[in-house]
Amino acid sequence: MNSSNLLSIVTFIYGIAAFLYIVSWVFKKQLPGRIATWIAIIAVVGNTGGIALRWIESYRLGIGHAPLSNMYESLVFFAWTIGVIYLVVEQTYKNRIIGAFATPLAFMAIAYASLSPNINDRIQPLIPALKSNWLIAHVVTCFIGYAGFAIAFAVSLIYLFSQRKTGSKTGLFSHFPDAGILDELTYQMVTLGFLFLTIGIITGAVWANSAWGSYWSWDPKETWSLITWFVYATLLHARMMRGWEGKKIAYLSIIGFLAVMFTYFGVNLLPGLHSYGQG
Amino acid sequence: MNKKTGSADFFGRLWKLFASVRLTVVILLSLAVTSIIGTIIPQNERPEAYLNEYGEFLYRILSAFDIFDMYHSWWFQFLLLALTVNVVVCSINRSSSLLKIIFVKKPFFDVSKFRSLSDKEEFTDSRSPEDLKRIYAPIVSRSFGYRRIEETDNGFCVFAEKGRWTRIGVYTVHFSVILLLIGGLMGSIFGFKGFVNIPEGKTINSIRLSNTGKAQDLNFNIRCDNFNIKFYDSGAPSEYRSTLTILEQGKSVLTRDIIVNDPLRYKGINIFQSTYGELPPREITLSFKNRITGMNYKKKVSFGQQFNLPEDAGQFVVKGYRDSYNFGGHNLGKTFMGILTPNNGSPVHVIIPVRFPVFDRMRKGNQVVSVVDYDHRYYTGLQVTRDPGVLVVYSGFVIMIIGCFITFFMSHQRLCVEISRSGKNNRVMVAGTANKNKLGMQTRIKKIVKSLSKC
């Protein structure tokens, strides 16, 4: 079995986990949730195996490099970081509702990588500009950051849902964790994301400086990562202003994640140099 | 008099404005929103390109606001400056209370505050207060740097704390922001960025600046000894390598290879492998196939020099070379052009694409000319920069990462263990506060309770 096949299977497993988390949330049943956790663990293990296998395969092809060099590989890694961070959060907060929002994100990331016709899953040799250890540091830290923001996004959605005054106690939203905990969790995930986005931008700058002599050149991808960073810096400061709790923070976290998504996908539609993210 | 208080009042209000986090939020959001413009409208293109795209009227408006170089425009720089002032004023404003908190000799603990915490833990212990004091104190010390015991009316309190210094975390982050801005400013004032192409074997002593196109002298010479490309089997490039020699007053002082991601730094000037190109070849090996006799001749010739063809077929000269040649809508790639003058006829133009050796058959002449080989001569394209601000920026980077880590993941934690006699038993209350990660503090308290009640 090659890594692409393995990762296609992993995609499917993430799908099942997401489905079970949602079932467990909608029908308020414990059992599907418990199974979902185990399946999510299997998915993450398989995801890890897929990444490792791909790494080995690249060495067999004689072009060995860490599997973090194109859109496909970064999406697979993105799914992995979301999966890992989510499982840690689930363990810490003993709550599976977040899973109904977080695992679909991991599933979508890896499904997009595996299924989209625009994304090439072949292992390609590195072009000279990408031959740098800074690239690995850059991609790894950026995606840990993005995953933190993704989970903050999921939690913010839950927060907004739970704050809706849906008169009837039909109950989809009655089992949500306490609003204070959701708010705190959003904050913690944003700080995790912010630290790693900061490191990601910095390693990217150092890499750019070693490759072509300027650490910052305002190309659209760089600029969008900075925009994202400004949005989350706004969020961190807004929390300290009175009246900026809960809802407004949740909205900012959602806007921030949209900026993340644009940095990641949208920028390829704009003119610029950051070509390695394509295809 | 009046004027003085008036201006003091104005200054006071300005100070207050710049000390507010509200302004920070406004500035950060403005930076985020305006930055989008420059990602949608390509920056620093030629004016004609913009005129084409936007028309005269819109072009004038946009260029009045420096939209085509917006990240260096006065208003964007103003936002950055405002952010800097904001950080500085805010930090100064808070510095005195911060210093008081951090450098206090005997931190103040208020038992009643701890008592009123909702997540405090309580249990009872039947041992004597003296025993408890002896047992509890070292356990608390194990995880808290500062500890003190105070007697109370009917028992005692153990106060402890740690991580007081982590409160400066935020200020180190803010300081790093200032460093980044200063470093960036130093770079844009005292630095430059340019490029130069050096053919193999040639030496240069000046480069062309990217922003103005003017020449910039270097204090030394750079010679390109050699340029080399390696390819993967797939044909994609795997490495660009230039061998460069630095010369001072005609003497070579340093020879080194550079590749992408591994520049040469000399006297504060950084030399990066950026592009390359091919120079017109000087020596070409051609093949001439006689369609009548079937004979095949190979001949090494010099560019531009006429020579006699074998079998007395006439004369030939290679007159031109292009990196790409368009033929009926197809790009033939690298192509030579020659003129064949038969002994008994008029000259004909011959197109000789390197990649298509049978191309010349189409001419239906007696000779089919093709290229066997030629000497590859390259020039290397170097990016040359000087940025005295990099060191400042890099220290800003390091400080920012450390500062963010301290700010987000370390906290100032305070603990109070109160023991009070009630009847024969002692009531033990454990409560604590942290300025960050309050949930983490709760778990910590639970752990402490466990280890206190176990021993």
Ligand code: HEM
């Ligand atoms: C790009 C610039 C800035 C960055 C990256 C930044 C970063 C941060 C971070 C990470 C925190 C910690 C937030 C938290 O604990 O959740 C913080 C707190 C703070 N920032 Fe900034 N900041 C910036 C600009 C400013 C400016 C311009 C001001 C000016 C007023 C400011 C004022 C504050 C204050 C007052 C705090 C709270 C400090 C405390 O907890 O005592 N920041 N900042």
